Amino acid sequence: MFRFLLRKLSYGLLVLLGVVILVFFLFNVLPGDPARLTLGQRADVASLENVRKELHLDKPVPVQFFLYLNDLLPISLHSKQEADASLNYITLLHFSGDRILVLKTPYLRRSYQGKKDVWEILTEALPGTLVLAVAAMLFATVVGIALGILSAVKQNTWMDSGAVFASVVGISAPSFFMGIVVAYLFGFVLSDYTGLHMTGSLFDTDPFSGRVLSLRNLVLPAITLGIRPLAIIVQLTRSAMLDVLHQDYIRTAYAKGLPARAVIFGHALRNALNPVITAITGWFAELLAGAFFVEYIFGWKGIGKVTVDALEKFDFPVLMGSVLFTAGIFVVINLLADLLYSIVDPRIKL
Amino acid sequence: MQQSLLSIQDLTVSFAGNPAVNGISLDIVPGEVMGIVGESGSGKSVTALAIMRLLQQPGRITGGKLLYQGINLPELTENEMRSWRGNEISMIFQEPMTSLNPLHTCGHQVMEAILLHKKISRNEAREQTLALFRQVRLPDPELLMHRYPHQLSGGQKQRVMIAMAISCGPRLLIADEPTTALDVTVQKAILGLLRDLQQQTGMSVIFITHDLGVIAEIADRVAVMYKGRIVEEGTVTQLFSHPQHPYTKGLLSCRPPLDKRLYRLPVTRDFMEVDPSGNIIEKPQAVKALVNSLEIPESIITGRATFLAKQPPLLEVENLHTWFPARRNLFGKVLSWTKAVNDVSFFVKEGETMGLVGESGCGKTTLGRTLLRLQEPTAGSIRYKGKEITGLSRSSMRELRKDIQIIFQDPYSSLNPRSTVGQAILEPMQVHGMHGNDRTRREKVKELLAKVNLLPEHYDRYPHEFSGGQRQRIVIARALALEPSFIICDESVAALDVSIQAQVLNLLMQLREEFGFTYIFISHDLSVVRFISDRMMVMNKGKIEEAGPAAQVYEHPQSPYTKQLIESIPKNIYI
Numbered sequence: 010m011f012r013f014l015l016r017k018l019s020y021g022l023l024v025l026l027g028v029v030i031l032v033f034f035l036f037n038v039l040p041g042d043p044a045r046l047t048l049g050q051r052a053d054v055a056s057l058e059n060v061r062k063e064l065h066l067d068k069p070v071p072v073q074f075f076l077y078l079n080d081l082l083p084i085s086l087h088s089k090q091e092a093d094a095s096l097n098y099i100t101l102l103h104f105s106g107d108r109i110l111v112l113k114t115p116y117l118r119r120s121y122q123g124k125k126d127v128w129e130i131l132t133e134a135l136p137g138t139l140v141l142a143v144a145a146m147l148f149a150t151v152v153g154i155a156l157g158i159l160s161a162v163k164q165n166t167w168m169d170s171g172a173v174f175a176s177v178v179g180i181s182a183p184s185f186f187m188g189i190v191v192a193y194l195f196g197f198v199l200s201d202y203t204g205l206h207m208t209g210s211l212f213d214t215d216p217f218s219g220r221v222l223s224l225r226n227l228v229l230p231a232i233t234l235g236i237r238p239l240a241i242i243v244q245l246t247r248s249a250m251l252d253v254l255h256q257d258y259i260r261t262a263y264a265k266g267l268p269a270r271a272v273i274f275g276h277a278l279r280n281a282l283n284p285v286i287t288a289i290t291g292w293f294a295e296l297l298a299g300a301f302f303v304e305y306i307f308g309w310k311g312i313g314k315v316t317v318d319a320l321e322k323f324d325f326p327v328l329m330g331s332v333l334f335t336a337g338i339f340v341v342i343n344l345l346a347d348l349l350y351s352i353v354d355p356r357i358k359l
Numbered sequence: 360m361q362q363s364l365l366s367i368q369d370l371t372v373s374f375a376g377n378p379a380v381n382g383i384s385l386d387i388v389p390g391e392v393m394g395i396v397g398e399s400g401s402g403k404s405v406t407a408l409a410i411m412r413l414l415q416q417p418g419r420i421t422g423g424k425l426l427y428q429g430i431n432l433p434e435l436t437e438n439e440m441r442s443w444r445g446n447e448i449s450m451i452f453q454e455p456m457t458s459l460n461p462l463h464t465c466g467h468q469v470m471e472a473i474l475l476h477k478k479i480s481r482n483e484a485r486e487q488t489l490a491l492f493r494q495v496r497l498p499d500p501e502l503l504m505h506r507y508p509h510q511l512s513g514g515q516k517q518r519v520m521i522a523m524a525i526s527c528g529p530r531l532l533i534a535d536e537p538t539t540a541l542d543v544t545v546q547k548a549i550l551g552l553l554r555d556l557q558q559q560t561g562m563s564v565i566f567i568t569h570d571l572g573v574i575a576e577i578a579d580r581v582a583v584m585y586k587g588r589i590v591e592e593g594t595v596t597q598l599f600s601h602p603q604h605p606y607t608k609g610l611l612s613c614r615p616p617l618d619k620r621l622y623r624l625p626v627t628r629d630f631m632e633v634d635p636s637g638n639i640i641e642k643p644q645a646v647k648a649l650v651n652s653l654e655i656p657e658s659i660i661t662g663r664a665t666f667l668a669k670q671p672p673l674l675e676v677e678n679l680h681t682w683f684p685a686r687r688n689l690f691g692k693v694l695s696w697t698k699a700v701n702d703v704s705f706f707v708k709e710g711e712t713m714g715l716v717g718e719s720g721c722g723k724t725t726l727g728r729t730l731l732r733l734q735e736p737t738a739g740s741i742r743y744k745g746k747e748i749t750g751l752s753r754s755s756m757r758e759l760r761k762d763i764q765i766i767f768q769d770p771y772s773s774l775n776p777r778s779t780v781g782q783a784i785l786e787p788m789q790v791h792g793m794h795g796n797d798r799t800r801r802e803k804v805k806e807l808l809a810k811v812n813l814l815p816e817h818y819d820r821y822p823h824e825f826s827g828g829q830r831q832r833i834v835i836a837r838a839l840a841l842e843p844s845f846i847i848c849d850e851s852v853a854a855l856d857v858s859i860q861a862q863v864l865n866l867l868m869q870l871r872e873e874f875g876f877t878y879i880f881i882s883h884d885l886s887v888v889r890f891i892s893d894r895m896m897v898m899n900k901g902k903i904e905e906a907g908p909a910a911q912v913y914e915h916p917q918s919p920y921t922k923q924l925i926e927s928i929p930k931n932i933y934i
Contacts, residue, residue, distance in 0.1 A: 255415075257457040263413055264452075265472040265523065266445035275471075279462050355507045356461055 017347060021340035028336040029081060033074055036325050046121040046323055064118075080116040081333070087111055095119070095126070117330035122322055127330040130315060137211045138311035141304070142296035144227050145234035150289055153239045154278075157246020157285075162273060164251065172243055179240030188233045188306040196229055205229055208308030230307040234300050238292040245288050249281035256280070282353055290346035297342070298335035364389045364563050365410070365531055370423035372402070372409050379405045381587035382423065387531065392557060392564040394578030394595070396571055396610060398856040399827065402587040403567045404453075407533045410565075411450055412440050427531070446476040449524040453536035455516035459508040465519045466504030469526055476527045491522040495552060513719070514545035518552070525556060532557075533565045538573060542718040542883055547927040550576050569856040571610050572929030575599065583607045586637070605630035605641045612646045613861035615890035617913065617928065620660055621653040623868055624861040624890070664908065667893055670708040673845060673877050674730070679703045679739035681722075681729045699725040700736075701901035709844075712871065712878040714892030714909060716885050716924065722901040723881045727849045730879070731763055732756055743845075761791050764838035768850035770830035774822040781818035784808070784837045791841060807836040811866060828859035832866060839870070847879045852887060864891060886928055889913050897921045 044060040045052070061067050065076050079085045089107040092098055098113035117127035160172035196207035209226035253259065254277055262276045263269075297312075304313035312331055319327035351357045363386040372380040380402040387393050395403045408414045410425055412432060425432040427448070432440065452458040459468060466488055473484045485504070492500035495518040508516055517537060524532055534553065538546040554577055557564050566578055574581050575595060582592040583606065591604040602608045609627030629649055632640045681700035684693040699722040707713045717723045728734040730741060732748065741748050748759060767773045774783055784804045785797070794800045805815040811832040822830055831851065838846060848867065852860040868891065870876060882888050888895050889909050896906040897920065904918045916922045 257452060257454050258460040260413060261452060261458045261520070261523075262460065264411060264444055264450045266441045266443070266475055267471070268441060276460050276463075280460070354462060356509050 013347075014344075017344050021344065024340055025333070025336055028333060029078065030074075032329050032332050033077055036329055037070060037073075039325070043121060043325060046325075047124075077118075080118065083115060084110065084112055097128075115333075117333070118326040120319075120327050121324050127326045130327060131312065131330055131334050134310060134312045134315045137309060138297060138300075138304070138313065140211055140227065141230055141234065141300065141309060141311060142293060144231035145296055145300075146238065146289065146293050148231055149235040149239035149242055149292070152235075153242025154246050154285065156239075156243045158250055158273065158278065160243070161247045161250035161254065162269075169247075173247070176240035176243040179236045180244075182236065184233060184237065184300070185302040185306065187236055188230075188303050191229055191233045192306060208306075210308065210310040212310075226307075226309070230300075230303050230309050233307075234296060234303045238288070238296075241288055241292070242285060245284045246281060249284050250277060253277045253281045279353060283350065286346060286349055286353065290342055290349070294339045294342035297338045362389075363387060364428065366424075366426040367406070367410075368424040368426065370406065370409060370425060371421045372405050372414065373419055373421045375417040378421070379418070379587055380409065383584070383587075383589045384423075385582055385589065385592070387563050387565060389530070389563055390557075390561045391579045392554075392566055392577055394574040394581040395565060395567045395584055396569065396574055396581060397584035398569055398858050400586075401584040403584050404535050406584075407450065407535050407565065407567055410531075410533060411444060411448060413444075413450075442476070445472050445524075445529070446527045447529055448531045448533065449527070449529040450533040450535065451517070451520050451524050451537045453539055455513050455520055455537075455540065458520055459516055461508055464505050464507055465511065469519065469523045472523050472526050487526070488522070491526055492519075494525075494556070495519075495522045497522070512545075513541050514549065517541065517545075517549055521549075521552065521556070525560065525562075528560065529562060531563050531565070533567070535567045536569070537566075539568065539570070543885070543927040544718065544923060546573070546929075547576075553577060569858075570614070570929065571599075571857070572614055576929050583610065602646065605639065605644075608644070608646050610858055612650055613858050615861075615864070615886045616650065617886055617889060619650075620655045620910070621650070621890070622655055623653060623865040625649050625653065626861050626865065627858055660910075664893065667708050667711045670710055672706040673709045673711075673744060674707040674879075675740075675742040676706065676730070677704045677740045677742075679726070679729065679741065680737040681725050681734055682737040698722075698901045700729060703739075703898075703901075703903055705896060705903065705906060707877055707879060710875050710877055711894065712880055712892045714888035714895030715879060715881045715898060716883065716888045716895060717898035718883055718924075721898045723898050724849055726898070727765065727847050727879065727881050730847065731760065731765055733765075761841045762843050763845045763847065764841060764843040765847040765849060766831075766834055766838050766851045768853050770827055770834050770854065773834055774830060776822055779819050779821055780808075780813075780825075780833050783822075783833065784840050787837065787840050793841070804836075804840070807839055810839065810870070811836045812862075826859075827855050828862055831855060831859075831863050835863075835866065835870075839874075843876070845877045845879075847881070849881045850883065851880075853882065853884070860887070867891065884928075885913070885924055897924065 043064055043066065044057045047060050048056055065073050068076070079087070084101070086104075086108055087096065089109055092109060092111055092113075096111060096113045096116055098111040100109050101112055102110040104110070114128055117131070119126055120130060156172045156176075160169040163169050192207045195203050196205050200206065205225060205228055209223060211222065211224075211227065212220045213223040213226070214220060259272060259277055262272045267275070300311070301313040301317055303309070304311045305317055308314075312334070316328065316331045318324075319331070365387040367383060367385040369382050369384055370380055371378055371382050383402075383406065385393070395406065397403045405414070405418065408418070409420055410432065412435075414420070420433050427443075435443070459465070463471075466485070469488045469491060470481070470484045473479070473487055474481065477484070479487075488504065489500050492503060497503050497515060497518050503511070503515070503519070508519070511519065520537075537553070538549050541549065550573065553564065553566075556562075566574070568574060571581075578595055580592070580594050581598050582589045583598070583604065584590070585604075585606045591598065591602070591607045598607065599611065602611055606627055608630045609625065612625035612629075613627065615621075615624060625646075630642055630644050632642065634640055679700055680698070680702060682696040682698050685697045686694040688694055701722070703726060705713070715723050715726065725734060729736050732741075732751075736749060739749070743759065743763070748756070751759065774780075778786075781801070781804050784807060785800055788794060788800045788803065789797070794803050801818070805818060808815055808817055813829065813832055813836070817825075822833065825833065834851075851867075852863050855863060864887065867878070871878065878891070880888060880891050892909045894907060895909045895912050897904040897912065897918070899920050905912055905916065905921050912921065913925060916925055
């Protein structure tokens with residue numbers, strides 16, 4: 010177990026390092042002068058030079074890379090004034106001069122637009138994305154598994170073909186299209202009946218009480234986002250259940266005299282879950298990375314929208330930050346998925 | 360006559376219009392063990408499932424009655440039937456490996472059955488389960504309560520199945536091939552257990568098997584099934600001493616005898632022919648007379664032995680080790696090893712058949728794979744025709760594999776379902792560029808099909824159209840395609856019914872006569888090895904326990920392990 014976690018963690022760190030290298034060099038070759046992007050077109054040469062120095066752009070690329078890596082690492086070396094200016098840290102060790110070893114949240118640099126700390130931008134956007142992803146996956150998992158079981162148990166009936174047909178439609182419909190259809194239909198045409206709006210975030214700004222939680226804005230984007238995972242979960246659950254229902258131990262369970270319901274839920278379902286878990290965790294990680302289209306269409310403030318906005322403005326630090334953030338989420342979710350397998354199936358020893 | 364517990368009257372079961380069971384009638388009296396014998400596809404399992412009303416679609420009971428204490432089971436509602444299943448009538452299945460749910464503990468699975476049918480608390484159910492585990496002689500019942508099926512051996516799993524089946528004190532227990540997938544020593548223990556439990560509880564047992572040897576160990580009466588009908592029924596002594604139906608005679612005689620060597624095994628075709636319309640034509644033939652006429656005289660056996668002794672060795676194995684890492688530390692260093700093959704030395708002479716017997720997990724399959732270097736040895740030397748092969752390069756090894764062929768256990772999974780039989784046999788010839796062009800190769804394939812008693816027309820058929828025995832013959836033909844001189848048979852007949860097994864063994868013998876093959880014959884079944892081998896080795900825990908001429912090892916076993924193996928073989932009682 011310990012060995013397994015250690016191995017998985019080190020793989021995860023390697024993946025992250027790879028992503029950092031890739032992202033850093035990729036954004037280094039992109040056109041655009043960060044100093045100009047920060048200061049605008051009318052800045053004077055002196056300020057530009059200052060900003061270049063601040064962003065270490067005057068140093069050779071490998072040095073820049075190690076400085077970037079140093080900023081990302083949770084334990085790193087900095088000068089005291091640099092740390093005070095931009096880090097959220099605890100000092101671990103003092104060195105000669107004013108160099109200190111610090112424990113800190115990863116420093117993803119500052120946005121070119123408004124100089125806001127990228128880590129802050131992303132953590133502010135995270136709750137929106139998290140709530141949306143959880144809601145969408147909850148919807149997809151519960152409904153998907155239920156429909157999957159139903160169509161497996163009622164194989165070759167109208168219920169089965171209906172569920173399969175609907176899921177094929179669900180898989181084929183791209184989310185930007187479904188998003189517009191759903192938003193228009195339920196948020197505009199039927200708005201009077203549903204009470205829902207075309208756009209809105211988790212927190213609305215109310216003229217009197219300021220930020221208020223508004224959960225009803227969640228409904229439409231969550232459903233839109235959940236449709237494709239739902240469709241895939243239905244298919245996977247169905248085929249896994251069909252497979253399991255023909256196993257010998259299911260016959261044993263019936264031979265004990267168990268009623269069909271107990272056999273399906275007590276014996277078959279858990280055995281059918283493995284491929285479904287793979288799908289659920291994979292999709293969940295993907296949704297956490299930000300559902301770009303859906304967040305954009307519904308005006309939902311989340312990682313996806315932040316990233317798309319940054320892309321429009323060539324805001325490299327935010328883009329790099331969100332890519333790294335996403336990679337981190339994937340690594341963590343994969344680790345959790347492996348743990349989940351071992352909980353569901355005692356044969357998998359970690 | 361005693362009131363019967365279950366009376367099967369004119370039962371017919373059909374699968375989408377094709378009858379699998381065709382009007383059978385059978386009475387089971389309280390307290391008796393009724394054996395049902397037949398080959399796969401004879402309808403014996405279908406009968407059992409029909410009694411339990413667990414037939415899978417599209418199987419349906421289309422006629423007849425199943426009177427259980429006067430109540431017709433097919434007329435019960437599903438709810439009524441459910442309260443009888445596992446309670447009044449319970450069942451044990453063939454595959455202990457897959458018949459338990461892998462995600463529930465053994466204790467839970469037995470308790471579930473008890474709690475379902477009895478109104479008692481969980482604690483009482485747990486106590487009862489522990490008592491049952493003791494009753495089926497499982498070691499360490501408290502521990503096994505919390506174990507998952509994959510942590511148990513096959514025999515232990517079958518004991519858990521039995522505990523589950525008898526947990527509610529059923530009056531009828533149906534055991535469908537409960538020992539077929541197990542080693543002989545485990546089989547003997549399970550049969551003894553079932554017999555004891557039957558005597559303690561006085562329940563009736565329907566015992567289904569393809570092996571008459573097993574029936575002799577456990578049953579009071581037997582019914583022989585053939586193609587959906589019961590062709591003969593009687594007490595065990597009656598049936599074994601005076602078989603009436605030709606099919607019964609065939610079944611009785613096709614098990615390799617332990618007391619004599621035969622030119623070939625008797626098969627059902629010695630006693631009957633089936634004409635195209637499916638009618639049985641009986642041939643006048645007595646079991647004993649036929650077996651006696653097939654016996655090889657002592658002089659020929661000793662002649663062959665002295666001839667083989669003069670032959671040069673084809674394969675010499677010295678101090679062979681094949682170890683697998685069992686545990687590693689944090690840095691991947693191996694802490695302990697599983698010693699699958701541990702210091703094994705032997706030789707095989709040209710033209711000789713070497714038998715290798717052992718129970719599952721003894722290392723015999725690993726040994727076979729190591730000889731072909733499908734598994735790399737850890738240490739030791741293997742010399743083939745005097746040439747060391749452990750250090751050979753890939754390409755020269757490939758050349759050598761043409762000469763050494765292996766025939767695996769499972770004819771169902773060793774043929775690609777998407778290529779025709781002809782392609783399957785043709786492919787190795789193409790790979791090695793034999794016989795010039797594809798036209799001559801195709802001719803060669805047809806010849807080979809004829810050699811293994813299949814028809815040239817079978818060339819374009821797919822594997823699923825063939826029975827298990829036919830498929831194994833296809834696999835043999837494929838091995839022959841490369842004109843090897845050395846063949847390793849790894850449990851090649853283990854998955855087959857005894858009657859089919861006899862046919863395949865005969866084929867292997869006949870091919871040996873014709874081509875002078877050298878065989879290593881790996882099997883868990885000592886009687887099969889005894890039949891086909893000149894010399895044999897008994898393997899246990901990675902080591903060779905004993906080796907010598909087959910008859911000598913069988914008649915004068917030296918090691919206690921060999922003695923135990925021999926005692927566990929179901930004995931033939933017909934001669």
